[in-house]
Amino acid sequence: MPLTDENAPVVAQIVDGAVTLGGRPILRGIDLTVRQGEFVTLLGGNGSGKSTLVRTLMGLVPTTRGEVRLFGSPLTRFKDWKRVGFVPQRASATSGVPASVWEVVASGRLSRRGLLRPLRGKDKDAIADAIAAVGLSERVGDGCSTLSGGQQQRALIARALAGEPDLFVLDEPTAGVDHASQQAFAETLAELVRRGVTTVLVAHELGPVAPLIDRTVVMRDGRIAYDGPPLASFQDIEGWTDRGHHHPGLTEAAVDHAPNVGSPFDATTDGRQQG
Amino acid sequence: MSILAYDFVLLGLLGALFTGLAAPAVGTYLVQRRLALMGDGIGHIAVTGVALGLLTGAAPILTAVVVAILGAILIEVIREKGRTGGDVALAMLFYGGIAGGVLLTGLAGQSAAKLNSYLFGSITTLTTADVWTTVVLAGVVVLVAVGLSPQLFAVAQDQEFAQVAGLPVRFYNVLVAVMAAVTVAVAMRTVGLLLVSALMVVPVATAQQVTRGFRTTLVAAMGIGTVAAAGGFLVSAYIDVAPGATIVLLALAGFTLAWPVGAGLRRRQRLRAPFTAAAAGHGPHDDGHTVVPEDHEHRHGDDCGHLAVPHEDHVDYVHDGHRHAQHGSHYDEH
Ligand SMILES: Nc1ncnc2c1ncn2[C@@H]1O[C@H](COP(=O)(O)OP(=O)(O)OP(=O)(O)O)[C@@H](O)[C@H]1O
Ligand SMILES: [Mg+2]
Ligand SMILES: [Zn+2]
Ligand SMILES: [Zn+2]
Ligand SMILES: [Zn+2]
Ligand SMILES: [Zn+2]
Numbered sequence: 039m040p041l042t043d044e045n046a047p048v049v050a051q052i053v054d055g056a057v058t059l060g061g062r063p064i065l066r067g068i069d070l071t072v073r074q075g076e077f078v079t080l081l082g083g084n085g086s087g088k089s090t091l092v093r094t095l096m097g098l099v100p101t102t103r104g105e106v107r108l109f110g111s112p113l114t115r116f117k118d119w120k121r122v123g124f125v126p127q128r129a130s131a132t133s134g135v136p137a138s139v140w141e142v143v144a145s146g147r148l149s150r151r152g153l154l155r156p157l158r159g160k161d162k163d164a165i166a167d168a169i170a171a172v173g174l175s176e177r178v179g180d181g182c183s184t185l186s187g188g189q190q191q192r193a194l195i196a197r198a199l200a201g202e203p204d205l206f207v208l209d210e211p212t213a214g215v216d217h218a219s220q221q222a223f224a225e226t227l228a229e230l231v232r233r234g235v236t237t238v239l240v241a242h243e244l245g246p247v248a249p250l251i252d253r254t255v256v257m258r259d260g261r262i263a264y265d266g267p268p269l270a271s272f273q274d275i276e277g278w279t280d281r282g283h284h285h286p287g288l289t290e291a292a293v294d295h296a297p298n299v300g301s302p303f304d305a306t307t308d309g310r311q312q313g
Numbered sequence: 314m315s316i317l318a319y320d321f322v323l324l325g326l327l328g329a330l331f332t333g334l335a336a337p338a339v340g341t342y343l344v345q346r347r348l349a350l351m352g353d354g355i356g357h358i359a360v361t362g363v364a365l366g367l368l369t370g371a372a373p374i375l376t377a378v379v380v381a382i383l384g385a386i387l388i389e390v391i392r393e394k395g396r397t398g399g400d401v402a403l404a405m406l407f408y409g410g411i412a413g414g415v416l417l418t419g420l421a422g423q424s425a426a427k428l429n430s431y432l433f434g435s436i437t438t439l440t441t442a443d444v445w446t447t448v449v450l451a452g453v454v455v456l457v458a459v460g461l462s463p464q465l466f467a468v469a470q471d472q473e474f475a476q477v478a479g480l481p482v483r484f485y486n487v488l489v490a491v492m493a494a495v496t497v498a499v500a501m502r503t504v505g506l507l508l509v510s511a512l513m514v515v516p517v518a519t520a521q522q523v524t525r526g527f528r529t530t531l532v533a534a535m536g537i538g539t540v541a542a543a544g545g546f547l548v549s550a551y552i553d554v555a556p557g558a559t560i561v562l563l564a565l566a567g568f569t570l571a572w573p574v575g576a577g578l579r580r581r582q583r584l585r586a587p588f589t590a591a592a593a594g595h596g597p598h599d600d601g602h603t604v605v606p607e608d609h610e611h612r613h614g615d616d617c618g619h620l621a622v623p624h625e626d627h628v629d630y631v632h633d634g635h636r637h638a639q640h641g642s643h644y645d646e647h
């Protein structure tokens with residue numbers, strides 16, 4: 039797997055980013071540059087700010103400081119959303135009205151489809167391929183509410199795949215997905231890596247995708263605690279996230295400014311879950 | 314069918330047909346967002362609009378459209394901004410709307426009966442202008458609801474995903490709110506402001522009993538709504554009651570019929586769903602297999618009467634809680 043190429047174009051970037059939610063600073067001092075073709079995993083404990091970071095990248099959360107750029111243009115002026123595929127965390131594939139697997143996945147194709155324009159053969163192929171990639175081909179016509187939780191998660195992965203993105207951002211896409219499907223998912227990602235797709239993957243368990251990773255970013259308390267080559271094991275990640283266990287590579291400064299355990303932010307409930 | 318001889322019945326029927334088509338079309342998106350009661354709220358606010366028309370002498374249908382649109386946009390803003398306390402603010406808006414309507418009607422020196430004809434529909438007071446306004450506005454709503462269905466579906470399904478797909482989410486949210494407001498206003502002469510929400514929601518709930526996809530639900534709900542609105546309107550003309558009552562009761566009767574059918578269909582579908590390798594625990598290609606010990610009095614086959622369910626490359630016959638598959642001269646337990 040090619041490691042980061044310093045000269046590759048920048049696909050996603052946050053410079054000195056800070057995010058405040060509900061009056062509380064959630065992300066501080068975020069500098070992150072993802073280059074074309076990179077496969078970056080974002081790790082960190084619950085509440086460390088991983089989802090907030092990727093949502094900031096997707097323009098779903100406003101920054102209070104700093105700038106976000108996608109494919110070279112500032113988010114405010116970015117229009118090329120068809121190049122971006124997003125799998126939100128714990129989203130549900132169901133709503134108040136039945137929707138078939140095909141319909142949900144087809145909505146991932148909208149960014150490449152104009153208003154009032156029927157689907158073309160190419161669109162239909164992309165949708166069918168995306169459904170096949172997550173192994174739901176036999177259930178295309180079934181209602182999403184009849185799928186299991188893990189199958190719904192796979193449908194949401196397919197929805198993002200259907201848009202044939204150049205930048206693929208996934209927030210814990212395989213939570214609740216069984217081992218065989220995770221294996222298939224890793225193969226799909228490997229194929230995308232071969233095609234040069236840039237990937238940002240938030241995960242708690244890497245499992246079969248581990249060999250694909252070029253770079254690991256570890257979040258802690260809303261800051262980036264580590265950014266570098268993949269860590270050998272989760273033991274190492276513990277070293278970067280757990281302050282009690284002092285890692286030799288960790289500089290004093292990084293330890294100092296992070297308020298210690300029982301961090302005040304954990305007390306606030308996650309207000310993002312909107313009704 | 315002598316009732317059809319009356320011009321106002323024909324006119325009213327035209328209005329009812331278009332209302333029955335438009336209300337479930339918008340209602341599908343409201344139900345999809347789990348905002349089934351939004352139509353009800355807009356209906357309450359529109360009461361003030363009607364009263365404003367009665368007070369100023371302007372056409373009530375137009376003042377109702379304007380006030381309903383303003384109210385719907387306000388609801389949308391409160392929904393977007395206020396996470397907590399939003400529903401209380403909405404409730405106050407609803408009560409304020411209906412109380413304001415009653416007050417203004419009184420000030421205008423109009424009787425409660427006059428207002429009633431807007432609350433529960435009325436055939437005899439329909440004007441030709443009302444009907445043409447209904448046909449045009451409802452027609453536009455139907456065209457938008459069907460033509461933009463991929464976009465409206467995506468936004469209602471997952472707002473954040475739609476935003477990352479580059480869709481103007483806020484625009485579509487407001488568009489749905491405005492469509493709901495227009496539908497409420499044009500429906501007031503047929504179903505009436507207090508019952509219009511039923512025509513938005515009940516056909517959708519009925520269609521869902523038998524559908525699995527969004528588009529089929531949308532189309533089926535529109536069909537059911539049209540039948541209920543036209544049928545209910547004719548019945549009301551015949552027995553001389555407010556059309557809102559008969560339309561809604563007819564729609565509810567449809568739901569009552571569809572529900573057991575839907576439950577039966579879903580059960581049948583569950584039973585006939587193919588067994589997968591994962592669900593079977595062990596596939597037929599496992600080395601060991603379990604031979605069914607008892608003798609069968611008949612051969613399982615196409616019409617042996619037992620439920621036949623596809624399982625990978627063969628068929629399992631389900632009886633007495635077991636799954637039997639033919640293997641040479643005997644049956645295996647799967
Ligand atoms: N809308 C919000 N308002 C206020 N605080 C929020 C909001 N959303 C998230 N937070 C807070 O921001 C912090 C980071 O949350 P985030 O969802 O980014 O964590 P995460 O690293 O993705 O965690 P997990 O592993 O559980 O997914 C948490 O302390 C959370 O309580
Ligand atoms: Mg998260
Ligand atoms: Zn049999
Ligand atoms: Zn079998
Ligand atoms: Zn048998
Ligand atoms: Zn055998």
